Amino acid sequence: MRVVVPFGVQSPKTRLAPLLVDDERRDFAVAMLRDVLDAVRDAGGTPLVLADAPLGEPIDAPVAVDDRPLTDAVNNQLAAGTPVTVVMADLALATPEALSRLFETAGDVVAAPGLGGGTNALVVRHPDFSVDYHGASIADHRRLADEVGATFVEVDSLRLAVDVDEPADFVDVLLHGAGRAREWVVDAGIHLQRGDGRVGVGRARR
Template sequence: MRADDAPGVQRPVHIIVPFKQSDAKSRLAPVLTPEERRLLAFTMLRDVLAVVSSYGEVTVLSKPGLKKEELGVDVAISQSNLELNEAINAFIDSHAKHGWPSDILIVMADLALLTRDVVEGILDCDGDVVLCPGRGGGTNMVLTRSPRFRTCYRGLSFPKHCAQAKRLGLRLNIFESFRAGCDIDEPGDLAEVVLHGRGDAPLMLKKMGFELAKEGKAELKRVANREFKSSCKL
């Protein structure tokens, strides 16, 4: 057993945050303009980076064109034309070839409800692979302590990731979290941001003219159908 495998000793971790710039958050198109979706996507990314950057080295994976000044914190950017799984798994391959200097925590960029307690919670979990399920069968965070594990995002990724870990004989743990399980993809998700978000994303939605409906279930409505002016700077 390595010294940093001992109970109570935090192992080093490298956090990967994949980010899609082009046509970001397309499923929010019924309620947000392309510019509003871009601004919200960047705001959620910045909120996520502000939370995870205290826990280790951070790398944002993106297609070419992302600028450091857009991120709000000093983190690394790895840009390529690879798709999501290929980009993540290429990073894992490289990490393994360099002797696996740290574990890898993959965090989706649209976890607008993420807090430090959630990050600490998954890092404290035992196991070679720790998965945090999202709603609808997705996987919102992955902690891998094994260089053999690879991601298989798209579609029902959570059962795929579980099956792969078991097939490889890796110790699998499941970390369930309301905050980490709530990724922001659909118009109905935006109410959760205003209700439970602690970063800048709730403020951004309010600047866009959204407020919680005063009656019925939690949902957002746009005040006076006001169109947001993109004078708001990132």
């Protein structure tokens, strides 16, 4: 399976600014990307990084640079032929098992919803389907599949639903992550804090 992994070099993970400075956000984003590439390969996929600018450091996969908005850049990849899978680079909990389940699910379009309305992974087997990543994209993708007569199937996976955007997401990385991303978070001094409501995170500055 050809697997496109979009990666934003230009403004990585701005909503993590409360806990991480610029260079850290960049480092952490690359750690997640490397984990995702490993998981894709372990699930039998062949990854291509789709970056909005040159990465500036070596990465163990081919990189295509396309500085257009995410939706246009991904649609250009879909135009190169199906089947193709799109997997976001910030799925720090993704495992080969979860991705294999995605790849093996039958359907013209198979989606793994993200929390809060996103589409974190998408297998496209229908030549007329195109993506639109603005807003609540999972609802848009359902509609877009319907418009071209493509079946739309969702994969029920927590590991593909968590994209790391906000400090609260570090809780799930610490509790369920395994790879470089979790190690990065631990090394940064970010740790669980247990209060009255949901568990949160704090950071010990070193």
